[in-house]
Amino acid sequence: MDKTPDLCRVEDALSILVGKWKPIILLHLLQKGTQRFSELKRSMPGITQKMLTKQLRELEEEDIIARVVYPQVPPKVEYSMTDYGRSLEPILEAMHEWGTKHTVHKQAKLDKEAKRQEA
Amino acid sequence: MDKTPDLCRVEDALSILVGKWKPIILLHLLQKGTQRFSELKRSMPGITQKMLTKQLRELEEEDIIARVVYPQVPPKVEYSMTDYGRSLEPILEAMHEWGTKHTVHKQAKLDKEAKRQEA
DNA sequence: TCCCTTAGTATCTTTTTGTATACTATACCA
């Protein structure tokens, strides 16, 4: 079974998940449900407003998340996963699981290297 | 169940999978087994030597792939998945599957927009 | 003798990402 012509599909999936922040945003929304802009921002120390805005817009553009604006002052905007976005959950879960294992593997490797330095 | 402290794990997994080329390289190696540098390059029109080299080195550094050099001229270098690298297969498969669905979704969306333009 | 091959390096330029900072609107509170 040759899958070569489909390889580009993986790139498509990746383009939605990658970036320093997207998977984290998605996991927050999956785990906590609807979140306001400021709640997301507080959950991710280090992200700038510009970046968060940009990532959210891109995810919205792909129908992964929904954006609801309440015409108030001060502004209120809520973000949530769409049904379509929730279909990403298996990938996120697989990555989460693998990431946990990977950390162990990486630590073991570092320990081994440290030992070699000692000798 | 709060998973917040584990969010970074996903980033770990991502850091290995991301980049425009890594998942494609990995799928090629998973599907075809051991490959020479030039075979990989030919499978990925558009990638530059520099990029391919860089991605392969990074994957090697993470123990995802193995690199075997034959001391010949012209040079011969073979790449293959390590056992550890093969543990990424479920993620790659999940992404592949989702990517295929996503393409359909995206196309449907474009068609709908095209229709709206006509009206 | 020149050209071909392979698996790279080296160097430079462009593009993409990310950061920092300042600014906005409008209601509420002291």
Next chain:
DNA sequence: TGGTATAGTATACAAAAAGATACTAAGGGA
């Protein structure tokens, strides 16, 4: 009157990733 809050936008800048191009070694073939 001034400060607080929210969800942004605008601008300038720095850093990282990606791309284009030229170069290398050493043997074989025309």
